[in-house]
Amino acid sequence: MNLLLIFISIFSNFVMASEYDEPSLFSNEVKIRVSGIVCSFCAYGVERNLSELDFLDKTKFGDDGVLIDIGEQLITIATDSSKKVNFSKVCQAILKGGYEPQKFYLNVSGKIIERDGKILLTDNTSTQTFQLHENEAQKLVGSTVNNLKVIVGLSEIDPLEEGNIVRASLSK
Amino acid sequence: MKLIFLIFLILLVFIPNTLAHQPVMDMAPRWEEGYGFQVRSEYSKVHKQINKDKSVSTDPKQVQKVHRTWLEGVYTFKRWLRTSFKIPYISKEKTILENGVYAKKTGKGLGDLTLGLLLKNYTNLGSKTWNWAITPSFRLPTGNTSGNFAVSDGSFDMGVSFSTSIETEYIFQFYDLFFWKNGRGKKGANEGDVIGLDINVGIHPYHQNLNNRGVFLLLDMSLRHQNQGQQIGNVTGGTKLFIGPIIMFYQRNWMYRLEYSLAVYEKSYGTQFSRGNKLSLGAGVTF
Numbered sequence: 001m002n003l004l005l006i007f008i009s010i011f012s013n014f015v016m017a018s019e020y021d022e023p024s025l026f027s028n029e030v031k032i033r034v035s036g037i038v039c040s041f042c043a044y045g046v047e048r049n050l051s052e053l054d055f056l057d058k059t060k061f062g063d064d065g066v067l068i069d070i071g072e073q074l075i076t077i078a079t080d081s082s083k084k085v086n087f088s089k090v091c092q093a094i095l096k097g098g099y100e101p102q103k104f105y106l107n108v109s110g111k112i113i114e115r116d117g118k119i120l121l122t123d124n125t126s127t128q129t130f131q132l133h134e135n136e137a138q139k140l141v142g143s144t145v146n147n148l149k150v151i152v153g154l155s156e157i158d159p160l161e162e163g164n165i166v167r168a169s170l171s172k
Numbered sequence: 173m174k175l176i177f178l179i180f181l182i183l184l185v186f187i188p189n190t191l192a193h194q195p196v197m198d199m200a201p202r203w204e205e206g207y208g209f210q211v212r213s214e215y216s217k218v219h220k221q222i223n224k225d226k227s228v229s230t231d232p233k234q235v236q237k238v239h240r241t242w243l244e245g246v247y248t249f250k251r252w253l254r255t256s257f258k259i260p261y262i263s264k265e266k267t268i269l270e271n272g273v274y275a276k277k278t279g280k281g282l283g284d285l286t287l288g289l290l291l292k293n294y295t296n297l298g299s300k301t302w303n304w305a306i307t308p309s310f311r312l313p314t315g316n317t318s319g320n321f322a323v324s325d326g327s328f329d330m331g332v333s334f335s336t337s338i339e340t341e342y343i344f345q346f347y348d349l350f351f352w353k354n355g356r357g358k359k360g361a362n363e364g365d366v367i368g369l370d371i372n373v374g375i376h377p378y379h380q381n382l383n384n385r386g387v388f389l390l391l392d393m394s395l396r397h398q399n400q401g402q403q404i405g406n407v408t409g410g411t412k413l414f415i416g417p418i419i420m421f422y423q424r425n426w427m428y429r430l431e432y433s434l435a436v437y438e439k440s441y442g443t444q445f446s447r448g449n450k451l452s453l454g455a456g457v458t459f
Contacts, residue, residue: 020298036296038341039376040384041422044458045203047384062382069381070341073299098202098251100296 022171023074025107025149028057030085032075033102034094040068046075046097053093055083084127087157087166104152105171112140120165121148130168137170198337198346199301201458202294206248210427210456213241218448225439227446233274236266236445240283244456254290259283259314262323266445279323281316302338309333309352317358322404325357337372341379344388346372354401364399364409374418383423390418392431400441407442414447429454 023031037043047066051058056065060078067076075094079085087104094101108130110123119137121130130150132140149171156167201208217237221229244258260283267276288309295302309331315324333350352366374390393415400409416433431452438446 034296035298036294036301038299038301038339039199039344040379040381040386041425041427041458042199042202042301042339044384044425045201045206049203062384067381068384070379071381096204098204098294 020072022149022151023072023105025105025147027107027109027147028079028081029106030077030079030090031105032077032090032094033105034073034075034099035102037068037073037075037099038070040070043068043070043097043099046094046099049093049097050075050077050090053077053086053089055080055085081125082127087152091154091157101154103154106150106152107147108150109146109148111144112137112142114141121145121150121168129165131165133167133169198335199303199339201246201248202251204248204250206458208246208456208458210244210454211241212244212429212452212454213239214450214452215239216448216450218446220446220448221443222438222440222446223443225437228443231269234266234268236264236448238262238264242454251294252292254292256288256290257285259285260323262315264321264323266321277319277321279316279319279321281318281323283315283323284329285312285314286310287312300338300340302336304336305334307333307335311352313357317404322359325361325363325403326359327355327357327361327363329354339376342376344372344374344376344390346370357404359404360402361404362402364401366396366398368394368396370394372418385423386421388418388420388422390420392416392418392433394433407440407444410438410440410444412439412447413437414450416450425458427456427458429456 020033025031037046047064047068050056050066051064057078057080058065061067061076065078069076077090091101108121108123110121112119112121112132119132119134119141121132150168151171152166152168217235219230219232219235220227221234240260240262242258242260244256246254246256248254261281262283263280265276265278267274286309288307290305290307292303292305311329311331313324313326313328315326316322317324317326329352331350331352333348335346335348337346348370350368350370354363354365356362371393372390374388376386376388379386395413397411398409400407402408413436414433415436416431418429418431420427420429433450433452435447435449
């Protein structure tokens with residue numbers, strides 16, 4: 001009976017969901033919240049898969065451009081500002097590594113415009129365009145933003161990565 | 173956190189040990205097309221002989237030494253499907269008193285090859301990950317059956333294990349209930365079937381994100397019961413409980429482990445050498 005109680009305690013502790021604050025961000029990096037990434041030995045496959053992506057700045061984070069923070073369940077990839085981040089490939093690298101990505105966080109500096117009824121944020125190097133939610137970004141149309149924090153949800157990533165536009169939300 | 177610490181203490185005190193059914197580490201490699209190898213070397217030397225739960229001899233001239241070096245490997249097709257193998261090279265000897273004369277018996281060579289198919293289901297929830305697995309296994313009679321203390325009985329054996337492991341940033345737990353149906357071997361050998369429970373609980377007290385370096389401290393507990401049977405030249409079977417600490421250090425895709433396992437309780441059928449305490453050193457790598 002005592003053993004049963006111990007097991008119940010262990011499992012009930014296990015299923016309690018964790019809450020996170022939004023991570024702080026620097027330019028030219030993308031942070032990805034990943035559930036269950038609690039040991040970097042187990043996450044070696046994720047790190048290896050991500051380090052093979054061609055839009056990473058491999059001079060950072062131990063020469064592979066990838067940093068896994070098991071305390072925050074966050075993966076940070078240093079990105080090459082001259083190249084487009086392919087979110088779909090990042091997702092696949094993490095999924096094949098045995099984990100599930102939840103959200104992507106990044107800073108974008110660029111101009112917000114409205115075109116064909118869509119609000120678009122194109123970064124200064126014109127490599128990446130994000131479609132922002134109308135109700136969040138309407139008041140920013142026409143402005144130039146510096147290090148605007150945007151969040152890309154998993155459901156907003158086109159698995160085929162057709163075109164260059166990724167749907168994103170603004171950080172609260 | 174206090175609750176977890178309390179549970180860990182309770183487990184440490186009251187519950188019986190783990191064994192590497194799962195090469196390298198239960199959680200790795202969990203990535204598709206991942207593979208890994210581990211080499212483990214185990215050594216035990218014992219003078220004590222037991223009959224049931226009584227010590228019947230501690231004659232220093234009677235001794236059993238066993239040295240096993242395991243090569244283990246794993247390949248992950250998909251996160252839910254892995255295959256594994258392990259094969260030992262065994263060198264063992266014992267000196268026993270037979271008809272008033274000390275007789276030395278030896279055996280060495282490759283042991284039996286064990287193949288496993290791991291069917292795993294992972295769940296990732298926030299800062300925790302857990303999985304459960306069903307692992308059917310086969311032990312092929314590849315071992316050397318020659319010598320008067322043979323390293324294999326030449327039997328084909330089948331096993332199945334039901335395991336679960338739970339991990340957070342700080343805590344690791346692994347539970348494995350397993351059963352081995354041992355077949356008839358050569359020269360009249362017919363080892364008894366085995367049922368056992370392995371538990372690994374421990375902490376992950378040190379970790380460096382930038383270098384991917386860390387340490388696990390685990391308590392390995394192994395409780396097993398083997399039906400009475402016959403190995404080549406001696407009776408087998410009984411109930412045994414082993415407990416011991418494991419320290420594991422990892423850096424990137426390399427892992428090193430040091431284990432010491434104490435025979436806490438042993439009850440045998442007939443007169444057998446105690447397994448005694450066992451020292452084990454291992455190193456593994458994943459790709």
